[in-house]
Amino acid sequence: MINLSRNSTEVFNYFTSEKYHLTPLCNIECTDSLLSEISSICNESKIYTVLFHELCGGLPYTGKHARGWVEWAHSGWNNNTHFCFGIFSNSGKLVAACDIKNNNIEESEIGYWSSISHPGIITNSVIVLGKLARIAGYKSLMGRTVHQNKASTRVLLRSNFVPELSRRDEKYDYFTLTFQQRANQAIKQMGEPTNVE
Numbered sequence: 743m744i745n746l747s748r749n750s751t752e753v754f755n756y757f758t759s760e761k762y763h764l765t766p767l768c769n770i771e772c773t774d775s776l777l778s779e780i781s782s783i784c785n786e787s788k789i790y791t792v793l794f795h796e797l798c799g800g801l802p803y804t805g806k807h808a809r810g811w812v813e814w815a816h817s818g819w820n821n822n823t824h825f826c827f828g829i830f831s832n833s834g835k836l837v838a839a840c841d842i843k844n845n846n847i848e849e850s851e852i853g854y855w856s857s858i859s860h861p862g863i864i865t866n867s868v869i870v871l872g873k874l875a876r877i878a879g880y881k882s883l884m885g886r887t888v889h890q891n892k893a894s895t896r897v898l899l900r901s902n903f904v905p906e907l908s909r910r911d912e913k914y915d916y917f918t919l920t921f922q923q924r925a926n927q928a929i930k931q932m933g934e935p936t937n938v939e
């Protein structure tokens with residue numbers, strides 16, 4: 743079973759070197775100010791268009807949507823099924839989020855969004871997320887971006903995800919980050935190489 747650390751981890755902004763906190767959402771209370779921070783970011787044009795336009799039927803992302811997301815995040819941690827993190831500024835304001843979407847150790851998809859007001863934080867958060875996932879026992883993570891989403895593709899490439907060209911489909915490009923455990927397993931399956939003189 744996956745057992746992801748519930749501790750907060752420090753993450754640093756690429757441009758400003760300011761300290762942020764990658765915090766499991768199970769540690770965060772669902773307050774009105776958190777809900778309003780989430781709604782405000784999720785209504786930012788770029789994030790809304792990519793992630794929420796369809797979900798919200800073209801209407802604004804509301805506090806009710808935010809509450810549903812926080813409750814879903816808490817249930818994921820409580821049941822060890824999915825793992826959502828908030829990225830908080832040093833003053834405690836939510837600025838971004840990322841998650842591991844299931845507990846399949848072979849491969850789990852990740853997701854993320856980040857406020858336009860805090861550029862420079864999400865790649866470094868995804869890099870840390872990858873380290874936490876490896877420590878928890880995942881063998882690989884997968885990121886999926888619609889073809890046009892170049893900003894997201896750049897996040898994955900900077901975080902050492904490798905494009906999986908053979909998986910590309912009509913809508914998405916796929917990228918994976920594979921940890922040593924999977925490489926070891928593949929080597930075991932191949933059998934020990936024998937010396938051929």
Ligand SMILES: CC(C)(COP(=O)(O)OP(=O)(O)OC[C@H]1O[C@@H](n2cnc3c(N)ncnc32)[C@H](O)[C@@H]1OP(=O)(O)O)[C@@H](O)C(=O)NCCC(=O)NCCS
Pocket residue numbers: 756788789792793853854855856857860861862863864865866886887888891893894896897900
């Ligand atoms: C995709 C998204 C999270 C990217 O956010 P972002 O603020 O551009 O991402 P970063 O903070 O990692 O990078 C911003 C800039 O910082 C720099 N940077 C950040 N971390 C860096 C690092 N470790 N090394 C080098 N440069 C870095 C880069 O210059 C980068 O700009 P570039 O991508 O134009 O080259 C954001 O656009 C978003 O929320 N989009 C909508 C939701 C979405 O698409 N989610 C993903 C679904 S698959």
